Amino acid sequence: KAGVTQTPRYLIKTRGQQVTLSCSPISGHRSVSWYQQTPGQGLQFLFEYFSETQRNKGNFPGRFSGRQFSNSRSEMNVSTLELGDSALYLCASSQTGGGARTEAFFGQGTRLTVV
Amino acid sequence: AQSVSQHNHHVILSEAASLELGCNYSYGGTVNLFWYVQYPGQHLQLLLKYFSGDPLVKGIKGFEAEFIKSKFSFNLRKPSVQWSDTAEYFCAVNAKAGTALIFGKGTTLSVSS
Numbered sequence: 001k002a003g004v005t006q007t008p009r010y011l012i013k014t015r016g017q018q019v020t021l022s023c024s025p026i027s028g029h030r031s032v033s034w035y036q037q038t039p040g041q042g043l044q045f046l047f048e049y050f051s052e053t054q055r056n057k058g059n060f061p062g063r064f065s066g067r068q069f070s071n072s073r074s075e076m077n078v079s080t081l082e083l084g085d086s087a088l089y090l091c092a093s094s095q096t097g098g099g100a101r102t103e104a105f106f107g108q109g110t111r112l113t114v115v
Numbered sequence: 116a117q118s119v120s121q122h123n124h125h126v127i128l129s130e131a132a133s134l135e136l137g138c139n140y141s142y143g144g145t146v147n148l149f150w151y152v153q154y155p156g157q158h159l160q161l162l163l164k165y166f167s168g169d170p171l172v173k174g175i176k177g178f179e180a181e182f183i184k185s186k187f188s189f190n191l192r193k194p195s196v197q198w199s200d201t202a203e204y205f206c207a208v209n210a211k212a213g214t215a216l217i218f219g220k221g222t223t224l225s226v227s228s
Binding site for chain 2: 035041043044048092103105106
């Protein structure tokens with residue numbers, strides 16, 4: 001069974017640009033969550049999608065958005081990039097997410113560097 | 116809102132020493148609890164999980180954790196660490212009511228041989 005796949009693995013963008021990251025969950029998983037990982041803040045929750053609907057949202061500005069497609073693949077978009085957006089962005093999938101008795105499986109992440 | 120606190124930012128141990136990493140969460144309702152590990156250059160992997168039942172749970176690689184409901188704690192333990200346990204460890208919680216999985220800031224464990 002293939003794991004969670006995130007593309008691209010590395011990105012370098014300039015301040016003010018926008019970026020789109022992609023996540024393919026494990027087959028059969030319907031919940032996809034996104035996290036931002038930085039050395040100082042650890043893993044901060046961005047949002048969770050389930051069946052194409054945003055179910056939970058973290059405390060990030062509106063420049064961060066996402067969506068989920070009917071095949072459960074998800075994309076995350078960051079507009080008007082700032083230097084502080086440089087981070088490892090992690091995607092996690094689970095069968096149902098939320099408070100169910102399921103664990104989340106993580107991808108390798110996309111390392112975004114904003115210059 | 117839920118939050119998770121990990122008390123130790125960086126722990127340094129010698130091989131064969133015992134390990135205990137603290138984790139406390141704040142949430143008034145019923146929760147699911149997890150410990151994840153991130154080895155250098157690798158993705159996050161699940162060490163162990165607690166959903167209900169026996170509060171002492173065993174995970175992979177000899178790790179165990181104890182859920183103490185009255186203390187809102189889920190501490191991770193290992194009787195004898197190995198050099199290969201060098202990694203970052205994250206405690207995570209989600210509410211059974213359906214909130215997102217929230218992580219602590221992580222504890223870096225360095226084990227010297």
